[in-house]
Amino acid sequence: MDFKFTEEQVQFREEVKEFVTTEKEKGIFPFGNNCWMHLSSMEFSKEVAKNGLIGIAWPKEHGGRGMGYVDRVIMLEEMFRAGAPVAYHFMADRQVAPGIIHFGSDFLKKEFLPKIRNAEVCFCLLFSEPDAGSDLANCRTTAVEEGDYYIVNGQKVWTSNGHIADYGWALVKTNLDPAVSRYNAFSEMVIDMKSPGVTVRPLINSAGAHSFNEVYFDNVKVPKEYLVGTKDNGFRQIMTNLDFERAGIERLMQNSLTLDSLKDYVKTNDKGGKPLSQDPLIRDSIAKLEIEFEVGKLFIYYVASLLDKGKIPSYEAAMGKTFCTLYEAKLADVATTLMGLPGLLMPGSPEAPCNGMACEDYLWSPSYTLQGGVVEVLKNIVAQRGLKLGRKKK
Amino acid sequence: MDFNFNEEQQMVYDSTKKFFEKETSGTLLRELMEDDKGYSPEVWKKMAELGWMGLLFKEEYGGFEGSFLDFALILEGMGKSAMPSPFLSTVILTGLIIQDNGSEELKKEYLPKIAEGECISTLAFLGRKGLYSKSELELEAKQVNGGYRISGAASFVPYAHVADNILCAAKTTDSEGVTLFILDGKAAGIETINLHSISGKGVDCLVNFKDVQATPAQIVGEAGKGWEYIEAQWPKVAVALSCECVGGMDRVMEMTLNHVNERIQFGKPLSALQVVQHMCVDMAMKLETSRHTAHYAAWQVNEGLDCTKEAAIAKSWCGEAFKVVTKIGHQLTGGIGFSEEFDLFLYTRNAKKLELLFGDGSFQRAIVADNIGL
Ligand SMILES: Cc1cc2nc3c(=O)[nH]c(=O)nc-3n(C[C@H](O)[C@H](O)[C@H](O)COP(=O)(O)OP(=O)(O)OC[C@H]3O[C@@H](n4cnc5c(N)ncnc54)[C@H](O)[C@@H]3O)c2cc1C
Numbered sequence: 001m002d003f004k005f006t007e008e009q010v011q012f013r014e015e016v017k018e019f020v021t022t023e024k025e026k027g028i029f030p031f032g033n034n035c036w037m038h039l040s041s042m043e044f045s046k047e048v049a050k051n052g053l054i055g056i057a058w059p060k061e062h063g064g065r066g067m068g069y070v071d072r073v074i075m076l077e078e079m080f081r082a083g084a085p086v087a088y089h090f091m092a093d094r095q096v097a098p099g100i101i102h103f104g105s106d107f108l109k110k111e112f113l114p115k116i117r118n119a120e121v122c123f124c125l126l127f128s129e130p131d132a133g134s135d136l137a138n139c140r141t142t143a144v145e146e147g148d149y150y151i152v153n154g155q156k157v158w159t160s161n162g163h164i165a166d167y168g169w170a171l172v173k174t175n176l177d178p179a180v181s182r183y184n185a186f187s188e189m190v191i192d193m194k195s196p197g198v199t200v201r202p203l204i205n206s207a208g209a210h211s212f213n214e215v216y217f218d219n220v221k222v223p224k225e226y227l228v229g230t231k232d233n234g235f236r237q238i239m240t241n242l243d244f245e246r247a248g249i250e251r252l253m254q255n256s257l258t259l260d261s262l263k264d265y266v267k268t269n270d271k272g273g274k275p276l277s278q279d280p281l282i283r284d285s286i287a288k289l290e291i292e293f294e295v296g297k298l299f300i301y302y303v304a305s306l307l308d309k310g311k312i313p314s315y316e317a318a319m320g321k322t323f324c325t326l327y328e329a330k331l332a333d334v335a336t337t338l339m340g341l342p343g344l345l346m347p348g349s350p351e352a353p354c355n356g357m358a359c360e361d362y363l364w365s366p367s368y369t370l371q372g373g374v375v376e377v378l379k380n381i382v383a384q385r386g387l388k389l390g391r392k393k394k
Numbered sequence: 395m396d397f398n399f400n401e402e403q404q405m406v407y408d409s410t411k412k413f414f415e416k417e418t419s420g421t422l423l424r425e426l427m428e429d430d431k432g433y434s435p436e437v438w439k440k441m442a443e444l445g446w447m448g449l450l451f452k453e454e455y456g457g458f459e460g461s462f463l464d465f466a467l468i469l470e471g472m473g474k475s476a477m478p479s480p481f482l483s484t485v486i487l488t489g490l491i492i493q494d495n496g497s498e499e500l501k502k503e504y505l506p507k508i509a510e511g512e513c514i515s516t517l518a519f520l521g522r523k524g525l526y527s528k529s530e531l532e533l534e535a536k537q538v539n540g541g542y543r544i545s546g547a548a549s550f551v552p553y554a555h556v557a558d559n560i561l562c563a564a565k566t567t568d569s570e571g572v573t574l575f576i577l578d579g580k581a582a583g584i585e586t587i588n589l590h591s592i593s594g595k596g597v598d599c600l601v602n603f604k605d606v607q608a609t610p611a612q613i614v615g616e617a618g619k620g621w622e623y624i625e626a627q628w629p630k631v632a633v634a635l636s637c638e639c640v641g642g643m644d645r646v647m648e649m650t651l652n653h654v655n656e657r658i659q660f661g662k663p664l665s666a667l668q669v670v671q672h673m674c675v676d677m678a679m680k681l682e683t684s685r686h687t688a689h690y691a692a693w694q695v696n697e698g699l700d701c702t703k704e705a706a707i708a709k710s711w712c713g714e715a716f717k718v719v720t721k722i723g724h725q726l727t728g729g730i731g732f733s734e735e736f737d738l739f740l741y742t743r744n745a746k747k748l749e750l751l752f753g754d755g756s757f758q759r760a761i762v763a764d765n766i767g768l
Contacts (some may be wrong), residue, residue, distance in 0.1 A: 019681035133728050135659035145418055158729040206732050260633060272529050281756055285569030333717070336746060337754055341524025341550045341591075341598075344747060353550065359592050362741070362746060366724030367732050374728065378670050 009074055012067075016078040019051050025080055033082040033255045033361050037083035037160050037371070047121035048086065054093050055117045062101050062109060063117050069304035073249050077297075080253035084110030087161060092116040092123040096169045099188065103229030103237050108190070111225075114166075124165035126156040126191065127217060127238070134377050136171070137182040141217060143189065143388050150174070151229065152220040160371075161201045162213035165193050175232045186234035190226040197221075201293065206365035243312050246372065247303040247320035252296045254368070255328055259289060260359045261354035262335040263276045265343075283337055289327075289334060295326040318378040322347040322366060325375065328368040332361035397686065399467075406464045410471030413444065416476040426478055431556055433462025433479045434638045440457050442511020447485055451493055463628070465486035466637045466692035473748075476484060476740045478597060480514045480553035486631055486683045487624075488515035488561045495615030495623045502574060504559070514556055515579075518548035518601050519563035519624060522614025526753055528572060533564035533603060535573060542566070544575065544583075544606040554599035555586040556581070562603070563620050571618035575608045577750065582606065607738035629705035631752050633695055636688040636705075643681045645718045650677065650723040653730070661703045670726060677722050680745050681713035681755040687711050710758035716745040 005013070009036040024031050031045040032373050048054055057072045079086060097116050114234025115121045120176040129385040141154025152172060162168070175185040193200070197220035203209045229237050265284065266276040299320045306313045313320075315331050336343035345352035346359050370377045383389045417437050424433060451457020454499050455614065460679035463547045472481065492500050507513035521530040527730060533546040544564050554560055566573045577584070583606035589598040615623055651674060655663040664670050691708040692719040720742040724731050731738045751753070 018625060133659060135661075138546055138659070178399070204734040206734055206736070206742065208734065212729075212733075215593055238471070269523055271523070271525055271527065279417065323655075327719075333746075337750065340754070341520070344592040344750065346590045346592065350587055356590075363742070366721065366742070369725060370732065375725070376667075379669075 001364050004075070009071060012071060012186060013074050013078060016053065016075050017064070018080045019053070020078055020084055021390055023047055023084070030085045032085075033083055033357060034211075034364055035080065035083045036086050036090040036250045036254060038087060038209060039083070040087035040122065040161060040164055041085045041121070042088050042119065044085050045088040048084075048089065049119040050115060053114065054089055054119060054377075055097060055113070056234055056299070057102055058097060058113075058117075062097075069307040070267070070301060073300055073304045076249045077253065080256055081251060084259045085146075087230040088122045089116065089119045090250075091125055091161070091169070092121065094248060095125065095241060096123045096167075096190075098244060099169065099237065099241050101226060102241070103188070105225065105228075112190070121166045122161065122195070123169050123388070124159050124162045124169050124215075126159055126162075126168040126170035128158045130157050133181075136188070136238075136375055137354065139171055139173060139186065141145060141170070141172050142176060143174050143187065144176070147225070148224055149221045150189065150224060151224055152217045154217050155217040158203070158212045159200075159215045160212045162215050163202060163210070163288075167191065168193055168215070169311040171234055171238060180232075184232050185233045187231050187313075188228040188234040188237050189222055190228065191217075191220065191222055192226075195220050195222070205364075206366070219335045241316055242373070243314055244307065247300055247324070249297070251301045251321045251368075252300055252324035252327065254329055255361045255364070256293075256330050258335050258393070259293065261357050263287065264339060265339050265353050276338075278336050285334055285338060288345075289331060289371050292327045292330075296310060296320070296327050299323060300369075315382045318373075319386065321373070321376045322375050324384070325368045325371075329365050332365050336362050397689070403463060403467060407467045409444075409469070410468050411474070413440075414471050414477060416473030418477050419735055420740075423476055423632065423737075424734075425480075427594040427740075428598070428734050429594070431551060432594055432634075433556070437477065437536055438479055439511055441479070442509075445509075446481070447489075448491060448509025448512050450485065451509055455501050456509035457505065462633075462696040463689075463692050466633060466695075467589040469634045469637040470641040470644075470688075472745070473638030474645045476642065476645070476737075476744055478593065480516060480556070482631065482634055483516040483552045483557075484514055484759065486627055486634065487517035488559065488628055489631065490518070491561065491623050492576070492614055494626065495574075495619075496576075497614075498613075499611070500614060500667050503529075504576065507558075507702075513558045513735055514553060515559040515561060516553050516557045517550055517561045517563070517624070518551045518717040520548060520550050522547060522549045522600070524550045526757065529685075531565055531572060533562055533565060534566035535566045535575065535608070536594055537555070537567060540609040541610070542575065542580075544577075544603045544608060545601050547600065549600045550589070550591075551586075551599045551601050552597055554601045555596070557589055559600070560584070561614065565626065566617055569618035572620040572624060574614040574619045574620035575612045576614055577606060577612065579607060591747070593747045608640075628752065629691070629701050630695055632687065632705040632709035632758070633691045633701075633750055635748055636684070636708040636712035637692065639716035639745070640681070640685050640688050642710075642744055642748070643677075643684060643716050646716075646719050646723045647677050648653075648737060648740065649736075650674070653727045657730075666725065668720050670707075675720050676721050678716070680719050684712040684715045703762055706753075706761035706765070709753065710755045710762070713749040713751075713758070715754045716741075717749050720745045 029041050053062040057065045060066040090327035119274045131206045143152045170191050197218040200215040201214045242247040303316050303320045342353050343358045347356035448457040449460040521532040535542040535544045560577045563572050583604040585602040589602040591598045657664050687708040691704040
């Protein structure tokens with residue numbers, strides 16, 4: 001057992017910190033909460049790319065830096081601590097590129113990896129459908145072969161950043177034979193969002209923001225080379241990918257600025273002449289948040305360390321994501337309550353502490369335990385794969 | 395002991411429900427969140443026609459001397475509909491304070507107007523930190539030439555920008571305590587600034603007072619006793635808010651159960667999953683227990699019993715329960731519930747607000763602790 005970061009890691013963290021501080025001080029990029037889902041800036045992502053901070057964990061032969069998962073967590077910890085607007089490149093860096101590296105053809109690697117590394121393209125994830133949320137294998141969007149193309153028809157929903165993405169990473173049904181198992185009927189493919197027949201319609205979320213969308217496909221032609229990996233093996237590919245990508249630190253820190261604003265509020269406001277931070281109840285509540293944050297962070301590093309050792313965190317990642325998103329879901333609730341009525345003021349309101357960050361975050365909170373797999377389904381995974389519950393006795 | 399409604403209560407409950415079903419729509423509620431008035435004058439007028447504003451006032455002041463239980467049921471209906479209005483601030487936080495403490499002249503002047511729906515009023519008694527504490531008051535009334543000049547700021551004042559009258563709580567230089575003045579909402583020196591809060595753009599206000607003039611005749615009750623007058627209404631306000639929570643929970647429960655019964659995943663309705671069933675039961679437990687505590691406290695108020703503790707129990711319990719129920723509602727309705735097209739977010743916002751209004755859980759628990767000799 002050794003919890004020490006290496007010299008290189010300590011230095012790397014400093015590098016990232018310095019980069020983020022410099023960019024934040026420029027005052028031109030939209031730093032804030034929900035930065036990987038909602039704060040998108042191609043210009044910022046280009047700066048990230050210039051500093052070699054996209055693709056750090058990809059193998060060198062694919063243009064990455066061949067660094068580890070722990071290194072990646074270190075980098076993201078520093079970016080998320082500041083609320084860096086990484087949404088433009090985030091999905092591509094985290095999910096699309098590793099998917100292409102694991103399963104993609106040389107064509108796809110050549111076509112997309114350099115563009116992703118240089119922050120020239122934004123990807124969205126086209127998985128969920130109206131009738132396929134937790135039950136992803138119920139997807140209905142079809143891709144039928146026709147000459148050199150697949151013809152795609154159907155609808156996706158809750159597509160974050162669908163309105164700014166150049167490409168989508170889609171799960172589509174390629175085997176329409178009803179006799180075939182649902183799990184052998186899907187493929188993964190890249191879809192050019194500018195293709196004729198793609199319509200993106202905005203959806204306003206319950207925090208009042210336009211972040212996700214509905215995406216419709218009407219006879220969209222997708223070149224066959226855009227199919228990723230093996231045809232009809234898409235469901236398994238996605239599930240494998242998820243084990244790698246599920247427990248990133250974005251599941252713990254997407255609203256970490258809220259905790260900072262809470263600490264600041266209680267230190268700078270008083271009640272009856274005493275700072276709120278001296279109130280035993282307030283101290284206890286915030287210390288509890290701090291503890292959960294630290295416990296969660298350790299878990300994220302644990303999962304990353306497993307990956308660095310070549311192990312697949314088949315249930316650990318699900319456990320980490322469950323724990324961390326439950327913390328995120330609680331954070332703004334506690335923050336708004338402790339701030340009291342000022343905590344219920346929205347961004348832009350006169351008198352709003354920290355420009356209404358806690359209140360806005362409260363409105364986003366219900367989404368944390370839903371995105372990328374709901375808590376209940378993750379717990380099923382932990383129970384079945386981790387604890388091996390519910391198996392027949394021999 | 396009888397936990398059920400009697401015939402009259404059932405009628406009040408049903409007719410309130412019907413009224414709001416007719417008058418409320420998702421579109422209207424969404425509009426009101428953006429609207430800078432923050433309430434619907436048309437609906438307000440109809441509420442007055444039903445006699446709700448004067449329900450708790452004496453007949454001689456245009457009221458009906460109705461039961462507080464009926465009043466509580468109306469608030470439950472209001473909570474269920476999520477319809478915002480200056481009802482509480484007008485009826486309890488001005489009307490009842492004047493009825494219980496004001497001079498005959500003030501009662502005759504204000505109560506009939508309120509009962510007829512001709513007067514919107516509000517109470518300005520919080521400082522900018524929004525803390526429910528006498529020491530945080532930021533308004534001061536100086537004695538000048540036999541009258542008063544009020545200066546300072548009050549925040550989180552509901553509907554001050556549309557109020558005909560503002561009841562303001564100010565520290566007076568000539569006495570120890572706090573004095574209540576009833577002011578014209580548009581009096582010289584009053585500036586209202588709309589705050590954009592979780593419940594919308596036209597509800598809460600910051601009110602700046604600059605040398606606002608008042609005469610001794612505008613003092614409600616005795617000078618220096620204002621804070622006690624406000625505290626005396628606390629149980630009624632707490633119960634009223636608790637009932638709003640119960641109504642809100644009831645609606646969230648309905649929409650969630652409806653969703654999990656309708657939505658098919660894995661080849662069957664979500665409600666067939668045991669995990670989902672348990673989450674629904676958690677909601678149901680919150681709702682049922684909240685209803686009992688709120689009704690019990692309302693009954694105590696109605697009987698004229700001292701219910702400081704019971705009201706605090708109700709507010710602490712119902713306020714937090716409503717919030718938890720909206721959270722479970724969100725978890726069970728997934729992406730759909732997180733979109734603005736679905737009504738749940740209206741309740742999520744109300745619940746968070748109601749949790750904090752007139753004291754959050756720990757504030758109420760402190761009252762309970764005081765009441766059990768700790
Ligand atoms: C903010 C946000 C952003 C999103 N971005 C994207 C995106 O970019 N791309 C994309 O493809 N999708 C996206 N999603 C969709 C997300 O992946 C789905 O919301 C999620 O998979 C759940 O699906 P659902 O919403 O249909 O809920 P449902 O599957 O209908 O589930 C609702 C609830 O039922 C219960 N439940 C369901 N199944 C089970 C079970 N087996 N056991 C126990 N309980 C169960 C759970 O409580 C669950 O929360 C996003 C969602 C949100 C909220």
